[in-house]
Amino acid sequence: MPPTSTLRDPSFKRSLTLFRAFMKEQADPEHTYTLLARDAADQVEKYGSLAGRTVVDVGGGAGYFTEEFRRRGAQAYLFEPDAGELGKEPPAGSVLADGYLLPLADGVADVAFSSNVLEHVDDPATFLSEMVRVTRPGGLIYVSFTNWYSPWGGHEWAPWHYLGADRAVARYRRRTGKQAKHTLGENLFAVHVGPTLRQVRARADVRVLSARSRYWPFLAETVPKVPVLREFATWNLLLLLRRCP
Numbered sequence: 108m109p110p111t112s113t114l115r116d117p118s119f120k121r122s123l124t125l126f127r128a129f130m131k132e133q134a135d136p137e138h139t140y141t142l143l144a145r146d147a148a149d150q151v152e153k154y155g156s157l158a159g160r161t162v163v164d165v166g167g168g169a170g171y172f173t174e175e176f177r178r179r180g181a182q183a184y185l186f187e188p189d190a191g192e193l194g195k196e197p198p199a200g201s202v203l204a205d206g207y208l209l210p211l212a213d214g215v216a217d218v219a220f221s222s223n224v225l226e227h228v229d230d231p232a233t234f235l236s237e238m239v240r241v242t243r244p245g246g247l248i249y250v251s252f253t254n255w256y257s258p259w260g261g262h263e264w265a266p267w268h269y270l271g272a273d274r275a276v277a278r279y280r281r282r283t284g285k286q287a288k289h290t291l292g293e294n295l296f297a298v299h300v301g302p303t304l305r306q307v308r309a310r311a312d313v314r315v316l317s318a319r320s321r322y323w324p325f326l327a328e329t330v331p332k333v334p335v336l337r338e339f340a341t342w343n344l345l346l347l348l349r350r351c352p
């Protein structure tokens with residue numbers, strides 16, 4: 108049996124467990140990302156087993172998700188543009204590549220997967236189009252991102268981004284004595300829930316199977332339906348799309 112999470116999704120227990128893991132992310136990234144990868148693989152497997160599937164993990168960082176997909180029997184490949192993010196021991200066969208221009212033929216993937224990458228690209232629509240291109244008709248596309256007005260929208264300088272990015276970054280530097288990893292407009296972009304939903308719904312080449320808050324313990328599909336509220340409360344939008352023939 109492949110190791111699967113025992114946490115029901117959505118549920119308070121799952122959300123609390125993930126939240127606690129996030130709190131320890133700096134001290135124990137292994138624990139946090141192993142848990143998150145397991146959780147994401149469970150979400151993918153609600154739409155079919157990963158065993159024997161070809162999975163493309165775009166912007167997969169150090170490869171925790173790719174490794175989890177492989178554990179479940181998938182042929183999973185990591186595509187990551189930043190060698191620093193790949194780390195010292197990336198999964199075998201990892202490819203240094205940009206999500207805008209994947210070195211893949213059309214329709215090779217059963218599952219195109221991207222976790223928390225969309226807010227790090229300046230042209231999310233093009234990034235998404237490339238994920239759609241490499242997915243076979245009938246295949247699944249998993250895209251999740253932290254939207255700008257989420258309490259975590261400013262990443263390491265959150266929640267002070269609500270007062271403006273410049274102020275938040277300056278505060279971070281003052282408080283920690285460190286340079287922030289993210290700079291708005293360089294490697295972090297203000298991506299919003301409403302416009303992203305409208306964009307994917309307008310596409311003829313995908314069907315939206317689910318648009319939900321990735322971490323909410325309840326009403327996960329309801330929150331992203333409510334204009335304005337969704338920008339602050341969704342936290343992280345998860346889109347599951349079916350590639351149309």
Ligand SMILES: C[S@@+](CC[C@H](N)C(=O)[O-])C[C@H]1O[C@@H](n2cnc3c(N)ncnc32)[C@H](O)[C@@H]1O
Pocket residue numbers: 140165166167168169186187188189192204205206207221222223224227228
């Ligand atoms: C917050 S990390 C997410 C890593 C991993 N997917 C996760 O969920 O833990 C964002 C990742 O997006 C990658 N990234 C940024 N721009 C990208 C692009 N144009 N194409 C693919 N990945 C990109 C970064 O290098 C980084 O690894």
